[in-house]
Amino acid sequence: MKNQHLFNYIISIADNSLILGQRLGELCGHGPTLETDIAGTNIALDLIGQTRNYYQYAAKIQGGGKTEDDIAFLRLEKEYKNVLLVEQPNTHFGYVMGRQFLFDVFHLLFMNQLMQSKDDTLAAIAKKGVKEVSYHKRFSSDWIKRLGDGTPESNAKMQEAINDLWAYTDELFDQTEADKAMASEGIAVDTTKLKESYYKEVSEVLEEAKLTVPERKYFTRGGKKGVHSEYMGYILTELQYMQRTYPNMEW
């Protein structure tokens, strides 16, 4: 059972990177500038890289000859445990950067803690990832400021995105059973302790960007329990297409 919790815990971290990487990958060649295309692809690449590290570890725990690709491509929708935030669509560049920023701030706080994990593999993955994530956060924060404090149009668009995406922030701190079990052993990050810093940091950037910090009583959640938004199904149709259509082959 300890292993099951550890497996579930790893999956829940990695799925965020996979789905966010997948969303960014959709944008390749369709961004507002060549530079943002390069940066976006680079972030996607980092995230897919992290995903592979996590899944390889999870596959080892699972045993039975399973591979990273079995985990990435051959689960049912409700077995993916990413937060709803990362599956939100690329409505426009404000949404892309808003989603990234709201995730990056969390991600960096999280990685900084995961480096302290008693699980050496997770600590090592975090140590490697933390540099990448710092860059992601710098990149997305800069864009929040540019768009928030750019033109009246960009301010409105950025605010719209933040308002919509805000509903998905609280779920970042939800604790699953696996979270709690693993935290008690010093393996998992206690996400509840990140919440205050998160909203403080996020609010500071938004304020600097001349954006209003949304006030919200109600939040939307579900992904961590495997109940996703209607977007997720479509993400999976593409993500899984090859592995489902041509089962048991090597690529």
Place this chain on the structure above:
Amino acid sequence: MKNQHLFNYIISIADNSLILGQRLGELCGHGPTLETDIAGTNIALDLIGQTRNYYQYAAKIQGGGKTEDDIAFLRLEKEYKNVLLVEQPNTHFGYVMGRQFLFDVFHLLFMNQLMQSKDDTLAAIAKKGVKEVSYHKRFSSDWIKRLGDGTPESNAKMQEAINDLWAYTDELFDQTEADKAMASEGIAVDTTKLKESYYKEVSEVLEEAKLTVPERKYFTRGGKKGVHSEYMGYILTELQYMQRTYPNMEW
């Protein structure tokens, strides 16, 4: 071999209806008026109904316990033989109606001939379908006129759609090996004979709609040979999702 040709011939007719029906189905609830939503869904329903008749017949020919759903959902992309026209996206309502109109005019000419087929099953399917297709054609022709002869904006949008979609019209008359073999036996429609009437009819409606009939030397083709546009892959990810993810189940 005769059966193989007949099978291929049926598939190539039916795939047009399947993919066009699929495209229309994407629009449900997203159209410009409730009335067009109802009509569009209705047309989709007719097309899927026709598809089922064809595939059921094809499955019988194929034997080996295959069903209409095996044919609909479990082929590889290059085994679908629909024309490129029907897989074009719902860019805007002008494209939806343009695609429909350019197909309907062909479809009705085709069905009228297929009623004369020496193959009784095909003749019967055509006899049933011809009423539906006349309605489709009336509906789409009316909209071509409304949009072409509506406002300057709608005229421009409709013209844009016709210009883009025009490149896919010539493929409608291409003859595959199966076409030729079956036509020589009086089973298949000789599509080359429909071409003149087609462009005449289409041009008349476009002119009445105050639209310019495109002049074009080069046409795009490929679907009938199984080489599709890049849109097709995405259509299939959704179309096949359930059957690929949950193989060998009944629904």
Place this chain on the structure above:
Amino acid sequence: MSDKEIKSLEAIFEARIARDEKIEPKDWMPEKYRKTHIRQISQHAHSEIVGMLPEGNWISRAPSLRRKAALLAKVQDEAGHGLYLYAACETLGVSRDELYDQLHSGKAKYSSIFNYPTVTWADMGAIGWLVDGAAIINQVPLCNTSFGPYARAMVRVCKEESFHQRQGFEIMLKLCNGTPEQKEMAQDALNRWWWPSLMMLGPTDAESIHTEQSMKWKLKRKTNDELRQQFIDQTVPQADLLGITVPDPDLKWNEETGHYDFGEINWDEFWQVVKGHGPCNKKRMKDRVNAWENGAWVRDAAMAYAEKNEKRKLKEAI
């Protein structure tokens, strides 16, 4: 009109309703009756229209051609219901455009159940079975409501709804008789749709503000709690038949009352969703508003074309 005259008209009006006579659009009616009916009928129409979206979400992914066709037909029926409900509403002197505007601006409500996502194919079964099931319980009494156009629309709606309900149950049955994955999919759908379906029958009687007046006008024949009990009593044996479990540990047959006892409903969630904070409220509204806005040029063109045609005919007539 003097107050006295109005009072007398009202008395005649109430007497007609009491005699089960139908009120028709051209008949005199109290302003409150008109307003209440506009609110309820349009809310019902909006629910049909918004309700197309969660099911429309699975048309492209339906698992068989038969199911794809049936789903298309169902969504088409819903659009049809919307159409005649809007028409019934228009007889009360409000245009469809005004009603859309109320929907899009968030002023008008629609059934909160459509703010939940459809995440698996089994949701197509659960919606038919539970959501349409609850809707029928709400709507059957309306076939005898006092306002003629609404009553007649409801006769047609109810007939189609019970077809949908059977179809939904049949989807569930197929899943429950299928593989373990399929049965689990059915159970999962029941887990997610059960409580929202109970909420669909409205707030508890204590919180319900419109009940008394609506009873008088035969817009309501039973209280929300009575309808909910009826729904539960009818649905639990069906779940037993399917072999899946209603996600309520407190659910128990009560020999004494002849009804099922059931657990506490999470009314916080209900109000959260009603107030616009459900999982899909924003998405549903964006989809509707986008469809409307992106369709403006099409409607403008149709209007312009109709006017031109009118003029052409006039010219020919001269």
Place this chain on the structure above:
Amino acid sequence: MSDKEIKSLEAIFEARIARDEKIEPKDWMPEKYRKTHIRQISQHAHSEIVGMLPEGNWISRAPSLRRKAALLAKVQDEAGHGLYLYAACETLGVSRDELYDQLHSGKAKYSSIFNYPTVTWADMGAIGWLVDGAAIINQVPLCNTSFGPYARAMVRVCKEESFHQRQGFEIMLKLCNGTPEQKEMAQDALNRWWWPSLMMLGPTDAESIHTEQSMKWKLKRKTNDELRQQFIDQTVPQADLLGITVPDPDLKWNEETGHYDFGEINWDEFWQVVKGHGPCNKKRMKDRVNAWENGAWVRDAAMAYAEKNEKRKLKEAI
């Protein structure tokens, strides 16, 4: 400047090129040299940018995480190539916005090969193997071309391209060593990409209008037909190694010439695609134009923000 002075500058310029000296942006150069380089470098840059699209099409559907990462990295490299090629072009006194404008208006060309659709995963292999293979043959000589910024950009581009080419071949190899379906997928991709790859090396020498001048400026070292022969000679043995068949019944090793003979190229198709009537020309341009237009507000915001920041800094400095 008098005609005589220009003639003398031209003589010095041509002598420098003959001595294999690099021409740098601040050096004097004939107007035709500048224009030809702007045309060729920007066309090359556009090809990188448009070339992101057919491969980008498979990122979301890559069959393994390893392949997804490699494909992301490859498309990113292409964007990088675009970036330094545009930068090289800008040193000739043209802005990136102007160059984009030429692309979007259809005035500038890009490699026609990217107007074919990527319909299976094997196309990711075939593009790397064949298209990048042909590109390298075109580009390696450019590492020694006369214009410094272009030559230096090409050194970097070529290094990455040969990595991409090996990666593409490896995708093909995996498919060819896989199941029959996979091998068929590889064969199908070779069938579709072979002829367009041959066309990629340009029209036959008889039809090629820029060859002579380009040779002198070392923008070209071999004729199109020589490059094509080199590509064929290099690629056919690789196809043999993969165990798939080049779709040319006339292909045959010629002992005498020491080269492969090959069949007639369909130049009608070539010109059709060049003139904008290939299977994906419209889609590629729409995708680029949409990206550009939808991104306008983002670029405006970045500009406005940079200006505000500049002012803020200035204020602080005072």
